[in-house]
Amino acid sequence: MSVREILKMGDPRLLRQAEPVTRFGTRDLQALIEDMFDTMHAASGAGLAAPQIGVNLQLVIFGFKANTRYPDAPPVPETVLINPVLTPLSDETSDDWEGCLSVPGLRGMVPRWTALHYEGADQHGNPISRDVDGFHARVVQHECDHLAGILYPMRIKDFSKFGYTAILFPELDANSDD
Numbered sequence: 305m306s307v308r309e310i311l312k313m314g315d316p317r318l319l320r321q322a323e324p325v326t327r328f329g330t331r332d333l334q335a336l337i338e339d340m341f342d343t344m345h346a347a348s349g350a351g352l353a354a355p356q357i358g359v360n361l362q363l364v365i366f367g368f369k370a371n372t373r374y375p376d377a378p379p380v381p382e383t384v385l386i387n388p389v390l391t392p393l394s395d396e397t398s399d400d401w402e403g404c405l406s407v408p409g410l411r412g413m414v415p416r417w418t419a420l421h422y423e424g425a426d427q428h429g430n431p432i433s434r435d436v437d438g439f440h441a442r443v444v445q446h447e448c449d450h451l452a453g454i455l456y457p458m459r460i461k462d463f464s465k466f467g468y469t470a471i472l473f474p475e476l477d478a479n480s481d482d
Contacts, residue, residue, distance in 0.1 A: 353450030417445065
């Protein structure tokens with residue numbers, strides 16, 4: 305299909321509450337999902353939310369076998385998740401570094417639940433229900449935040465742990481678009 309432009313922090317469309325998807329299995333929905341995967345792969349992303357490409361729908365995609373932006377991260381299954389609902393499995397949280405394709409060149413230390421249950425639907429309306437932890441749980445939370453108009457810098461508690469990727473992580477490609 306095609307690679308879409310990724311909106312950058314400051315664009316007011318990233319701050320909207322996304323609308324639920326009401327029609328599944330359509331050509332338009334399938335084309336959007338294909339464009340999102342093309343866009344995510346072209347940017348070496350771990351995930352992408354529809355609002356990041358200007359589409360105000362509750363749709364996220366994520367997953368990879370290996371990711372150059374997160375070289376130590378374990379694989380996450382490639383997933384289409386529509387109208388997601390997240391439920392923490394405990395009150396336990398952990399802090400870890402995050403970047404975002406809509407906040408290029410920066411990383412920040414972000415608290416997230418360590419384990420959660422997510423449910424929703426795939427592009428055909430089939431139910432999805434999973435318990436996950438670790439990096440998988442972090443990616444899902446990050447992407448689903450986009451559906452509520454939340455960018456990861458809004459969750460940072462200690463801004464001494466927020467900065468340019470090239471400075472914080474010189475071993476990573478300084479030219480990469482986080």
